Amino acid sequence: MSAVLRIEGLRLRRGPREILRGVALAVQRGELVALMGLSGGGKTTILRSIVALEPFDDGVIDVDGVVLRPRGGTPKSAMRALRRHVGMVFQLHYLFDHLSVLDNVTLAPLHVAHVTRPDAERRADALLESLGVAHRRRAFPRQLSGGEAQRIAIARAMAMDPPLLLMDEPTASLDPARRFELGETLVKLTADGRTLIVTTHDDDFARDFATRVIILADGEVVEEGDPRSVLTNPQHPATRALLNEKPAN
Amino acid sequence: MNDEQNRVDCSSFILHRSSFVNGILLLIALYANANDNTLRWGGDAEGGAPYVEADSNDPAMVHGYDMEVAEELAKGLGRKAQFVQVAFTSIDQSVARGDFDIGMSGVEDTPPRRTALAATIPYFEFHEVLSVRPGDGDRFSTLHDLRGRRVGTLGGTIAYDILLQSQKTGGVDVISYDDDVHPYEDLKNGRLDAVLLDNIIAERSLRRTGGFVIQPQPIATGHYIAVLARENTALRDRVDEILRARMRDGTLERIYRKWNIWDAYQQPFFDRVLAQGAKTAAVAPAVQPRTSQVIVSYIPALLRASVITIVLSCAAMALAIAAGVLIASGRVYGGRILRVPLTMYVEVVRGTPVLLQLFVLYYGLSAVIRLPAFIAALLGLGLNYAAYESEIYRGALEAVPRGQLEAARTLGLTERQVFSLVRGPQAFRLALAPMTNDFVALLKDSSLVSVITVVELTKQTSIFAANIGSWVIPGALCAALYLAMSLPLGRLARSLETRWRAASE
Numbered sequence: 001m002s003a004v005l006r007i008e009g010l011r012l013r014r015g016p017r018e019i020l021r022g023v024a025l026a027v028q029r030g031e032l033v034a035l036m037g038l039s040g041g042g043k044t045t046i047l048r049s050i051v052a053l054e055p056f057d058d059g060v061i062d063v064d065g066v067v068l069r070p071r072g073g074t075p076k077s078a079m080r081a082l083r084r085h086v087g088m089v090f091q092l093h094y095l096f097d098h099l100s101v102l103d104n105v106t107l108a109p110l111h112v113a114h115v116t117r118p119d120a121e122r123r124a125d126a127l128l129e130s131l132g133v134a135h136r137r138r139a140f141p142r143q144l145s146g147g148e149a150q151r152i153a154i155a156r157a158m159a160m161d162p163p164l165l166l167m168d169e170p171t172a173s174l175d176p177a178r179r180f181e182l183g184e185t186l187v188k189l190t191a192d193g194r195t196l197i198v199t200t201h202d203d204d205f206a207r208d209f210a211t212r213v214i215i216l217a218d219g220e221v222v223e224e225g226d227p228r229s230v231l232t233n234p235q236h237p238a239t240r241a242l243l244n245e246k247p248a249n
Numbered sequence: 250m251n252d253e254q255n256r257v258d259c260s261s262f263i264l265h266r267s268s269f270v271n272g273i274l275l276l277i278a279l280y281a282n283a284n285d286n287t288l289r290w291g292g293d294a295e296g297g298a299p300y301v302e303a304d305s306n307d308p309a310m311v312h313g314y315d316m317e318v319a320e321e322l323a324k325g326l327g328r329k330a331q332f333v334q335v336a337f338t339s340i341d342q343s344v345a346r347g348d349f350d351i352g353m354s355g356v357e358d359t360p361p362r363r364t365a366l367a368a369t370i371p372y373f374e375f376h377e378v379l380s381v382r383p384g385d386g387d388r389f390s391t392l393h394d395l396r397g398r399r400v401g402t403l404g405g406t407i408a409y410d411i412l413l414q415s416q417k418t419g420g421v422d423v424i425s426y427d428d429d430v431h432p433y434e435d436l437k438n439g440r441l442d443a444v445l446l447d448n449i450i451a452e453r454s455l456r457r458t459g460g461f462v463i464q465p466q467p468i469a470t471g472h473y474i475a476v477l478a479r480e481n482t483a484l485r486d487r488v489d490e491i492l493r494a495r496m497r498d499g500t501l502e503r504i505y506r507k508w509n510i511w512d513a514y515q516q517p518f519f520d521r522v523l524a525q526g527a528k529t530a531a532v533a534p535a536v537q538p539r540t541s542q543v544i545v546s547y548i549p550a551l552l553r554a555s556v557i558t559i560v561l562s563c564a565a566m567a568l569a570i571a572a573g574v575l576i577a578s579g580r581v582y583g584g585r586i587l588r589v590p591l592t593m594y595v596e597v598v599r600g601t602p603v604l605l606q607l608f609v610l611y612y613g614l615s616a617v618i619r620l621p622a623f624i625a626a627l628l629g630l631g632l633n634y635a636a637y638e639s640e641i642y643r644g645a646l647e648a649v650p651r652g653q654l655e656a657a658r659t660l661g662l663t664e665r666q667v668f669s670l671v672r673g674p675q676a677f678r679l680a681l682a683p684m685t686n687d688f689v690a691l692l693k694d695s696s697l698v699s700v701i702t703v704v705e706l707t708k709q710t711s712i713f714a715a716n717i718g719s720w721v722i723p724g725a726l727c728a729a730l731y732l733a734m735s736l737p738l739g740r741l742a743r744s745l746e747t748r749w750r751a752a753s754e
Contacts, residue, residue: 051659083661094652098675098749108660111670153656160660 003062004029004164004195005050010059012045019045020056021219027197029163032190034206034227035199037216038242043199044091046216047166050197051088052079064163083112087157091169093149095141095156101128102137105155113160120159127155131185146173150182164195171202183209203231203243215239288323288330290475291344292316292354293337296429299449299508300354301332314508315354318372321500322351322475325491326484338405338427338715341366345478351488353475355447357407361716362476367485371472372492372501373510374518375447377408379464380436380454389443390464395421398442401432404708405715407471408445424622424702425712430454431612431702436461438615440622447471449510472518496523544722547713551723554709555730561626561705562692562734568631569691570684573638578668580639581646591639598636604697606633611701626698634691641683645676678749685742689735706730 003026010023019042027033035043048054050061055072066081068074074082095104105124109115115123128134131151141149150170157165167186171179179202186196187209200206206213206227213227217238223230234240292301294311301313311332323330333349340352345366356362358371381389389395392415402408404425412423424441426432432444437460444451444461451463477485495501496519505511576595579587598606607629611620620628649672657667696707704712710727714720 053655053658080661083659086659088656088659090652090656092652094650094656096653096657096671096675098678107657107670108662111666112661156656156660 002029003027004031004064005197006060006062007046007050008060010046010049010056010061012042012049012054012056019219020049020059022059023216023219023221025214025221025224027164027195029195030190030193031211032186032196032209033198034210034213035197035216036201036203036206036213036242038238039201041216042219043216044168047088047168047197047199050166051086052082084160085162085164087160087162087165089150089153089157089165089167089170091172093141093153095144095149095153097141099140100137101133101139101141101144101152104141104152105159108156108160124155124159127158128152130188131155132181147178150174151185154185158189163193164197165189167196167198169199169201171200171205179205180208203227207231215242286328288319288326288328288351289333289349290319290322290330291333291335291340291349291352292319293340294332294334296337296354298453299510313354314504314510317504317507318495318501319351319353321495321504322488322491325494326487338711341476341715342720344476347478350481350484351475351477353473355449356474356476358472358474359407359410362474365479365719367477367479367482369475369477369485370489370492370522371474371518372496373473373505374514375449375471375473376467376514377411377445377469377471378448378451378467380433380444380446380451380461381442381464382436382439382460383462385442386462386464390466392420392445392468395443398422399424399440400443400445401426401435401441401702402445403427403429403432403450405712406446407469408447409712410716411469412445425699425704425708426702427700430458433458433461434612434615435702438619440615440619493523543717544726547716547723548726550709551706551713551726551730554704554706555734557703558692558695558706558731559734561623561630561698561703562688562695564627565630565634565695566688566691568627569634569638569687572632572635573642576635576639577642577646580643582664582668595636595639598633599640603629603633603694604700607698607701622698622702625701626695626703629701630691630695630698634687637687638684641680641687642676645679646672648679649675678746681742681746685739688738692731692735692738 005025005027007026008024010020011018012020023042023046035046037043045054049056049068050063052068052072052074056068056070058070061068063082064085066078066085068078068082095101096107099107102121102124105127106117106120109120109123110117125134125137128137131154133148133151133155136144136148136152139148141152144152150173154165154167170182170186174182183205186198190196190211198210210227213224213230214221215223215230215236215238217236222236222238223234230239231243234243292311292315294301294303296302298313300315301311304310304312316330316332319332320330335343335348335352337354340354340356341362343349344352358368362368379389379392379395389398392400392411396419398421400412400421401424402412404427409423409425412421415421416423421443424432424435429446429450432441432446433454435441436444437458445468448463448467455461455463475488477488492501501519502511502515505515576591579591580595583591607626610629611622611625614620653671653675654667657671658664662670695705698705699708706727710723713723717723
């Protein structure tokens with residue numbers, strides 16, 4: 001068993017509100033995990049804690065041997081290692097508006113990994129090609145559709161080749177056909193041993209593509225397992241509430 | 250209830266209005282009255298004694314020998330003298346506009362002035378004298394001795410023209426001032442090697458500040474006159490009559506003695522003036538060059554002044570941008586210890602006049618550090634604009650979405666790289682339009698540095714205008730030069746913006 005990610009007793013409070021109340025979970029290499037839960041349940045906060053954008057109060061986050069400490073106490077060397085291990089795709093993509101698609105994708109390879117420009121561009125082109133957006137390489141973020149921007153955000157995160165990729169609500173703004181394409185793409189990404197954690201409200205998407213689903217409620221993991229069994233035969237009231245929320249989609 | 254309140258408000262409004270109208274009527278009445286029975290004379294009380302100065306017992310009143318001469322003139326005309334404060338350099342324009350009947354207080358007799366205005370006969374003879382530091386008394390007694398040296402004077406005066414003439418032939422280095430106090434202070438503290446000014450001013454400064462000696466050999470002789478609007482020759486002729494009478498009966502001598510300015514030159518000067526006919530001026534006016542020639546001769550000076558303006562503006566803007574980026578970064582990224590003093594700096598600099606800051610930098614600090622004028626001007630404008638630039642950059646930095654910064658961090662960029670590769674470039678695009686605006690404003694604000702002796706375009710233009718007695722042509726040339734500097738800049742900024750917009754839309 002090789003856990004790519006191990007979280008134990010993760011606690012995080014914001015003012016008087018306790019967002020995460022002792023979250024524990026482990027993710028194995030090659031998994032495609034769907035992190036589900038009602039809005040405000042702490043899904044995004046967990047992702048942000050894993051990439052150290054959000055300092056947590058207590059607990060352990062271990063990413064492939066890189067251990068994050070509470071209250072931003074993680075040493076710099078560990079932070080650098082963390083950046084090589086985890087990539088993140090934001091819900092609103094946050095592409096760099098002043099850079100072309102190609103420059104968005106090659107920024108980190110050029111300035112962090114110090115790859116030569118031809119090598120960085122070759123790899124960027126290959127990524128854009130595999131994601132079906134090679135024809136947009138000269139475009140600027142504001143010229144892209146939502147689906148295109150998402151795939152370029154994936155390419156940007158993948159450019160550093162992180163073994164663990166986090167995606168926040170990738171299905172939120174996609175129509176069903178695009179959702180299916182995205183699912184296929186994500187499955188393809190896990191084929192070579194990469195691990196994906198995806199937050200989503202879409203149980204169909206989770207059922208069709210995730211290898212495992214983790215249900216979060218009130219800052220805790222309440223249920224987890226094979227998506228087909230968990231989402232067809234929910235045990236916890238929160239999971240049932242989540243599935244009843246469906247008409248809203 | 251409401252109605253009643255309305256009525257009360259209305260009536261109080263009517264009351265106010267009627268008292269306001271009454272006030273205006275009263276003022277008009279006073280003014281009309283003033284025109285009939287008073288002689289309104291303009292002078293600059295800032296020029297100080299012995300010409301005119303505010304009375305220390307009652308600062309609303311003035312005294313000085315010019316004031317007493319004016320009283321004599323009023324008495325001779327059967328009117329009451331009324332003083333009108335006017336900036337020394339504006340006396341000519343103001344009297345021509347009709348702000349007052351007659352202008353005096355050390356007004357020099359020059360050919361352009363005689364052409365542009367109705368000038369009286371001269372009533373006082375002065376000498377342009379050199380003042381030097383005591384140790385230089387033996388070295389510098391003529392302009393020739395001061396070759397390549399810095400010599401200061403009041404701009405737009407005969408002394409200034411003499412120095413300018415010397416500079417043209419490779420003589421002294423002229424430094425022009427807007428007042429007659431600071432040249433002597435700068436002489437004392439070593440910024441100047443000599444000052445050339447009227448003996449009255451030199452002697453007054455010697456009494457007041459000291460620290461220098463006046464060379465006994467005069468460099469030139471000049472005369473003070475009074476000026477009236479060009480069409481006002483009838484009044485001018487009556488004033489001339491009164492002046493002659495007061496020279497004859499000893500009244501002027503009495504006044505001059507009282508103010509300690511009577512010297513051996515005055516009696517022979519009075520005799521010459523009285524010997525001349527009523528029509529001819531005491532000083533033969535020099536041959537007037539044609540106006541078109543004068544204009545052509547000023548163009549090189551205006552172009553040189555434009556170079557000063559553009560170099561100063563560009564250098565000050567570069568400083569403002571560099572310091573502005575540092576201040577903005579400190580305020581956005583820094584801790585409290587850094588943020589508090591930077592915020593204070595921005596508030597203090599934005600909240601006080603740049604003119605005051607220039608004075609403090611150049612004169613106020615001269616005891617501690619003696620900055621050359623150009624450097625003081627550069628620092629003053631640059632550090633002032635840095636406060637404004639920093640606010641633009643701070644706003645622009647904060648306008649870049651946080652999410653992009655976080656995305657950059659998750660990619661492994663260091664904070665410095667996030668700034669230089671993601672945040673800075675986008676903030677710069679947002680800041681470009683307001684920066685262009687500020688640069689154009691700075692270009693024009695650079696005219697303020699003339700107060701610390703830097704002769705830039707506006708100063709050169711006002712010297713030009715004073716010499717030919719008109720603002721029309723110098724003003725048009727000056728405006729054209731400013732536009733020639735600011736228009737290309739606006740174009741450059743617009744084309745950059747268009748290029749970036751085309752790239753990102």
